[in-house]
Amino acid sequence: MSKTKPMTSFEILGYLLGQFGDGKMTREVFWKEMNARGYTQGDIDKWCASFYELENKKDQDNEARRKETESRTARGAVAGDARGEDRSEREDRREEREGDEQGVQRQGDATQDQDARQEDGGDSEARQNWEIIDGEIWITLTQGMMDFVDPIAERQTLARIRSGARQGNGGPEGEASIPLRVQQAKNGLRAEAIARRFFGTAVPWSIMSDQWGTPDFSDFIDVKSRMNPRYGMHIKPKNDPQRAYLMVCGVHHPRWRIVGWCWGHEARDKGEWMTFGESGDPCWIVNEDNLIMQDPFVLREMALARNIE
Numbered sequence: 046m047s048k049t050k051p052m053t054s055f056e057i058l059g060y061l062l063g064q065f066g067d068g069k070m071t072r073e074v075f076w077k078e079m080n081a082r083g084y085t086q087g088d089i090d091k092w093c094a095s096f097y098e099l100e101n102k103k104d105q106d107n108e109a110r111r112k113e114t115e116s117r118t119a120r121g122a123v124a125g126d127a128r129g130e131d132r133s134e135r136e137d138r139r140e141e142r143e144g145d146e147q148g149v150q151r152q153g154d155a156t157q158d159q160d161a162r163q164e165d166g167g168d169s170e171a172r173q174n175w176e177i178i179d180g181e182i183w184i185t186l187t188q189g190m191m192d193f194v195d196p197i198a199e200r201q202t203l204a205r206i207r208s209g210a211r212q213g214n215g216g217p218e219g220e221a222s223i224p225l226r227v228q229q230a231k232n233g234l235r236a237e238a239i240a241r242r243f244f245g246t247a248v249p250w251s252i253m254s255d256q257w258g259t260p261d262f263s264d265f266i267d268v269k270s271r272m273n274p275r276y277g278m279h280i281k282p283k284n285d286p287q288r289a290y291l292m293v294c295g296v297h298h299p300r301w302r303i304v305g306w307c308w309g310h311e312a313r314d315k316g317e318w319m320t321f322g323e324s325g326d327p328c329w330i331v332n333e334d335n336l337i338m339q340d341p342f343v344l345r346e347m348a349l350a351r352n353i354e
Contacts, residue, residue, distance in 0.1 A: 058084060058092045062206065063223055086207075093203040096223070174242035175303070182243065182303040182341060186295070190238045191231075197252065198230035236270035236293035237261050239301040243341065248348045263348045265289055271304070272296060277332035280312035289344055292333060305338035307331055 251259045269278045278292045286309035294302040316329030
C-alpha cells in the first residue's frame with residue numbers, strides 16, 4: 046500500500062492562504078495556524094514570489110512549446126513553397142503577430158503619431174483589429190497580447206494577496222482560491238486588451254496605473270469579462286453608477302466578442318439582484334439580451350469624442 050506523500054512547507058502555506066482567501070478560515074484561526082508552524086508575513090511574501098516564479102516558468106514552457114510548434118509549421122510551409130503554394134496569407138499572419146505586442150503596449154498619449162490618429166478618431170488604427178460577423182464584433186487575442194497583460198495580472202493579484210493577509214481579509218476576490226484569482230485577473234486584463242484593440246490607441250488605457258479604482262479606459266469606462274455563456278455582467282454596489290460597463294466575452298478564446306455596454310445606474314435599475322454563495326458578493330446581473338445593453342460603437346464614439354475634446 047503506497048503512502049501519501051507529505052505536504053511540503055510551500056503546499057501547506059498555499060493551503061492556508063487558500064482557505065483564508067475562500068473565507069473558510071477566520072483571521073484568528075489563520076494566524077493561529079500560521080504561528081503554530083512558525084510562519085510570518087515574510088513567509089507569505091516569499092510564497093507569493095515563488096508562486097509568481099512558478100507561473101512564469103509555466104508561461105515560459107508554454108511559449109517554448111508554442112515556438113516549437115510554429116517552427117514545425119514554418120518548416121512545413123517551406124516545403125509547401127517548394128511545391129509552389131502561395132505565401133501571401135502566411136506572411137500577412139506573421140506580420141500581424143509581430144505587430145500585436147507593440148500595438149497592445151502603445152498608449153494614446155505616448156506615441157508620436159497621436160495627432161494623425163486623432164484626425165480620424167483613431168478609426169483606421171483600430172479598424173484593422175476587428176471583424177464583424179453577423180453583426181457581432183470579433184477580435185482575436187494573440188500570444189503577444191497575452192505575453193504583455195498576463196504578467197501584470199499576476200503581479201497585481203499577488204500584491205493584493207499580500208495586502209489582504211496583512212489587513213486580515215481575503216482581498217477583492219476573497220471567494221476564490223489563489224490560482225483561480227490569478228486566472229480571473231488574467232481574464233480581466235485579456236478582456237481589456239481586446240477592448241484596447243477595439244477602441245484604438247486614441248482612447249487612453251490605464252493598465253499601468255498604480256491607482257486602484259481608475260477607469261480602465263478614458264475617464265468613465267470599465268471592462269467586464271465573461272468566460273461562461275450562461276453568465277451576465279456583474280455590477281457590484283461598490284462599482285461607480287456613473288461609469289459605462291462594457292461586456293467582453295471570451296467564451297470562444299482566443300476569439301473574443303465585444304458584446305455591449307450599459308451605465309452603472311441602469312444596471313442598478315434594470316439588472317437582476319443576486320448573491321452568490323455564503324462568501325459571494327451581491328451584485329446586479331445584466332445579461333447580454335437585456336434591453337439596457339447598447340451598441341459598442343456608440344460607446345467608442347463617445348470615448349473618442351471625449352478624448353479629442
